[in-house]
Amino acid sequence: MFGGLQAIESTRRGSALNPDLAAALLGDTQNASPKKAAGNEWDEEALEEQKAYRPAESANLKPSEELPNRLRRYRKFRINEEKIWGKPLTMLMYILYMFVAVLITAYNVNTDSTKKTKAYAVAALCGYSLWQILCLVNLPCLFWGRRSLFAWGGLIRVMILIMLNLATLLFFLTSFNRFNFGPKHHALLLIFMAATVFFDQQIVEPLFRQKLWYYHGAISSKEFEAGEQVPISGIGTKALKQVATNASKAVGISDEAIESIKQHLDGNNIREGQDEALDDWTLVIYKLGKVVSFVPFCRSKTAITSGQYRNLISQMIIYIRSYMDTGKISEDELAHTRTAPLSFFETFATMFRFSMQVPCAFFLALIPRSFLMINQVSLQAFAVLLFVKGITTLDKSMAFQGLALLIVVFGLNPVLSFLANIVESSYSTKVVDNCRRKMLGSALKGGTEFDEAYPSGKLIDAFSNHLAQLEIYAQYQFITCFSQLVALVSGMITVSQSYPFACILFVSLLPVMLSIDYFTKRASYASNMRAENDGQLMGKLASAVECRKAIRAGNAGSWVREDLQEILLSTKDTHRSSFLKSTLVQNFTELVAAFYIILILLPLGMDVIHHPEQLADFMAVTTALHGLVLPIYMLGLIQNQTSQFSGSVQAAKNLMDSSLDEERHSITEKPKAELKPLVDSIELSGVQVGPSWNRVTFHHINLL
Numbered sequence: 001m002f003g004g005l006q007a008i009e010s011t012r013r014g015s016a017l018n019p020d021l022a023a024a025l026l027g028d029t030q031n032a033s034p035k036k037a038a039g040n041e042w043d044e045e046a047l048e049e050q051k052a053y054r055p056a057e058s059a060n061l062k063p064s065e066e067l068p069n070r071l072r073r074y075r076k077f078r079i080n081e082e083k084i085w086g087k088p089l090t091m092l093m094y095i096l097y098m099f100v101a102v103l104i105t106a107y108n109v110n111t112d113s114t115k116k117t118k119a120y121a122v123a124a125l126c127g128y129s130l131w132q133i134l135c136l137v138n139l140p141c142l143f144w145g146r147r148s149l150f151a152w153g154g155l156i157r158v159m160i161l162i163m164l165n166l167a168t169l170l171f172f173l174t175s176f177n178r179f180n181f182g183p184k185h186h187a188l189l190l191i192f193m194a195a196t197v198f199f200d201q202q203i204v205e206p207l208f209r210q211k212l213w214y215y216h217g218a219i220s221s222k223e224f225e226a227g228e229q230v231p232i233s234g235i236g237t238k239a240l241k242q243v244a245t246n247a248s249k250a251v252g253i254s255d256e257a258i259e260s261i262k263q264h265l266d267g268n269n270i271r272e273g274q275d276e277a278l279d280d281w282t283l284v285i286y287k288l289g290k291v292v293s294f295v296p297f298c299r300s301k302t303a304i305t306s307g308q309y310r311n312l313i314s315q316m317i318i319y320i321r322s323y324m325d326t327g328k329i330s331e332d333e334l335a336h337t338r339t340a341p342l343s344f345f346e347t348f349a350t351m352f353r354f355s356m357q358v359p360c361a362f363f364l365a366l367i368p369r370s371f372l373m374i375n376q377v378s379l380q381a382f383a384v385l386l387f388v389k390g391i392t393t394l395d396k397s398m399a400f401q402g403l404a405l406l407i408v409v410f411g412l413n414p415v416l417s418f419l420a421n422i423v424e425s426s427y428s429t430k431v432v433d434n435c436r437r438k439m440l441g442s443a444l445k446g447g448t449e450f451d452e453a454y455p456s457g458k459l460i461d462a463f464s465n466h467l468a469q470l471e472i473y474a475q476y477q478f479i480t481c482f483s484q485l486v487a488l489v490s491g492m493i494t495v496s497q498s499y500p501f502a503c504i505l506f507v508s509l510l511p512v513m514l515s516i517d518y519f520t521k522r523a524s525y526a527s528n529m530r531a532e533n534d535g536q537l538m539g540k541l542a543s544a545v546e547c548r549k550a551i552r553a554g555n556a557g558s559w560v561r562e563d564l565q566e567i568l569l570s571t572k573d574t575h576r577s578s579f580l581k582s583t584l585v586q587n588f589t590e591l592v593a594a595f596y597i598i599l600i601l602l603p604l605g606m607d608v609i610h611h612p613e614q615l616a617d618f619m620a621v622t623t624a625l626h627g628l629v630l631p632i633y634m635l636g637l638i639q640n641q642t643s644q645f646s647g648s649v650q651a652a653k654n655l656m657d658s659s660l661d662e663e664r665h666s667i668t669e670k671p672k673a674e675l676k677p678l679v680d681s682i683e684l685s686g687v688q689v690g691p692s693w694n695r696v697t698f699h700h701i702n703l704l
Contacts, residue, residue, distance in 0.1 A: 065267065067279040071286055074144035078212045081138075089134050090201065096131040097193055097512060098595070100124050101505065104186050105599045128172050128189075135165055135196070141208075151289035153207050154306040156296070161204050164196040187501065190508035198511035207310065214313050215282055217320075222525070232320055233277035235270040240284070242329045247315035253308055256301040260291050261312075285313055344520045347646040350653050351478050358430040365427035365479050368420035373487030375416060377624060378494045380409050385498075385620035392616055420483075428475035436467060438656045454655070457539030462655050465534055469648040477638045477645075484638070494624045495600070498617035502600045513592045523581040530578040531647025537567050597625050 103124040141149060150158055171189040209221070217232040218224040235243070241262050248258045264287045270280040293303030304312070323329050355362040383405035390399030443450070443459060454462070488506075495502040544551070544560055551557055600621070608618045 065283060067283045067286075070144040070146075071148070071282060072279070074141055075212075075215055075282060077140060077144070078208065082209065082212055085137075089137060093131060093134050093197060094512065094516065096127050096134070097197060099127045100131070100193065101190055101508065101599065103127065104190060105501070105505070105603055107186070125172075128168075128193075131193070132165075132169065135200075148286050148289045149208075150294065151292035151306060151309060152211050153204055155294040157204055157207075161196070161199055164192060164199055168192045168196055187504040190504060194508040194511040201516075210310065211285075211313075214285065214317060215278070217281070217317060219314055219317055230321065230324060231274060231277055232281045232317070232324070233270055233274070234272050234324070235320060237265070237267060237269045239323060239329060240268060240270065241265050243316055243319045243323060244288075244312070246329065247312055247319055250315050251308055251311040253304055253312065254301050257291060257304050260302040261288060261304075264288060264290055288312065344642055344646075347642050347649050348478075348481075350649050351474070354431050354435060354652075355427075355474075355478070357434045358427065361423075361427040361430045362479075365420075365423040366482050368416050368423060369480060369483035370486040372413065372416035372420060373483050374490045375409055375412050377487050378490040379405065381491075381494045381620050381624035383409055384623045385616055388619045389616035424475060424479050427479055428471055431474055432467060432471040435470065435652050435656065436463070439463065439467075439652065442655055442657065455539055455542075457542035458535045459655075460542060461535050461538035462651050465538070466531070466648040466651040469645050470652055473642070473645040473648070477642065481638045491624050495621050498621050499600065499604050501603070502621070505596060505599055509592065509596050513589065516588070519581065519585045519588050523578070523585050526574070526578040526581045527645065527647045529647075530574040531651055533567070533570050533574045535651075537571050540564060540567060600625060 103120045107120040107124075145152075168189060171186075171192060175186045175189055213219060213221065213224045216224060217230065244261050244265060245258055248261060253261075265284065268280070268284055268287065270277050270284070289309060291302075291304050292306055292309050293299045295303075299305070319329070383402050385402070386398050386405065387402030390396065390402055439462065443454070446454070492503050492506055541564075544564070551560055604618055604621055608614050
């Protein structure tokens, strides 16, 4: 194949998640993973071919220590949860929370019917009881996992989750009294239920889902679901210790802790059989958990943290894959570039670090639009409140004040918007210029490894396509996110003045909305695939342009066009998938916003029907809620765009990394050697000048 092989080869070298991509594009069946095309069964002949590369010690491995039955039951439980009942039960938890929120909202509607209020309380009791049962489904894991469960998830995280769950039970018991709700604690019940769901689904559960992937030798959910990983097998004790040592150094574990890790791996190996290998690798993960210390401070040098434990297993899987392919373990495997897609929070945090390189421009860009949001949401609602209350109470002075404030509000909007555009454009220009300069510095300092990781097509794509997308994201999404948060806070303060329960609903619904990451994960992955596909396309196009003369001379234009058809179709599909899945994130946010507004307007509207004198408060809350619709919509759009542009943010971040620099240290840090002036270093004698000064002869040259 023509020069585009360079771009595909760089993708093969850099991709840890899909090593078959380059081999499939090249038609390289020898380097592809030993997996049958029909399903997830592994080609035994290909596995045997891989074993031929390994040392002889892997051929006669003795059985390792027997895996405890409780760990085998724990692993089976987690597999069944992931494949069978996990997602339906999680969705049911969200539905039950919404059910309890609706019932508590209905209970807050002023009504004289005691039977209805008792019915709401009893229904809420049933809904909460079922929700609590679903929360306790994973309780057997606590008995089967024991110390390893706390070592993997972290003692503090697991204990916080347990305490949040107990808090919901406490507030429900104190709220529910004689088939009725108390006056105070039902609001706190909603908040702690939402916090429990968020902490479980966003902080704790992903860690144990990750552990399930690692059990089966996968490092991502896509690999685990598709069965693309090669089973970890045929690893002797010596090789296992060396892999653990290299991985420990890569994740920053101390030398003392490395020695402790080696001691725990004494006598352990991973056999060839599928079931035996799975048990042996599970036992290795379990034994490495014994090195974890739960003490947050004054930790022993021979112990590691839960985070280091998780990173160690992930890095070991990457090194073991290389060992299973080549039979070699390199001593220098410390520099690796991440190829997994960034999550929403990781993308946002990376962009925030970019922004802090130009702090003055960043903080200045936040001011005008924040005041604009306060003006549109809070001041406008307050002006409507004064005007309507003045009209209903026949207070002309109050009505004129409200009208004057409305005029000022609408007059300030274009001025503040103009100022916001000036400072925001200055910010986005500066932050992208700073990234461009750092990327250029890395490109100029990069050595041979940099050239292999970033061929010309990929480098051009990073400087043109990804930087352009990064600038759009900084200008229209990232910097406006903070002003939308200001609008939400100011709007909630305004609404709480007339209807305090609205704040409770918002605080409780926001964690639930953030915990549902089904759409954001898929949007982030689709964006990353689009970025990778664009890099491959640019590499092939750059190679085709460089070879135009040869293509014309060989009349190979039609062949090149046919060769590009697959990557062009892939480009169309990845772009469509990225835009579609990013839009679904926005649609979900709009759905939650509509649900939130309905829960507020329903009880408040019922109050106005029974008490018409509260019309002014209803109008003020309605105006503020309409003002809140735009920030909630914009936050959904920003979440959408963050997922969509995560691939570009990651590309800029990777290229700014200095790990592949050939010039590792500054010139000023190197030892200097001062040379004397040339006239003081050389002595000339016996100088003869020829005719016309065209010949000069030096008979003696002495270096001083």
